[in-house]
Amino acid sequence: MDRDLIEGKWTEIKGRLRESYGELTDDEVEAAKGDREQLEGLMQQKLGKTKDEARSAVDDILSKV
Secondary structure (H helix, E strand, O other): OOHHHHHHOHHHHHHHHHHHOOOOOHHHHHHOOOOHHHHHHHHHHHHOOOHHHHHHHHHHHHHOO
């Protein structure tokens, strides 16, 4: 998904992230605002996901918005 689209739909994306991954804080998610790589890195670090798992999780959330 294009960075502009991610930034434009950020509120919805953030809500879905918080729904699916309650371990992520609002501040952590907001710090990654619109930056897919940073979001994937956060998921790897905080949730113990591999790079491929994090990418897949982000793809899944983006496909729903």
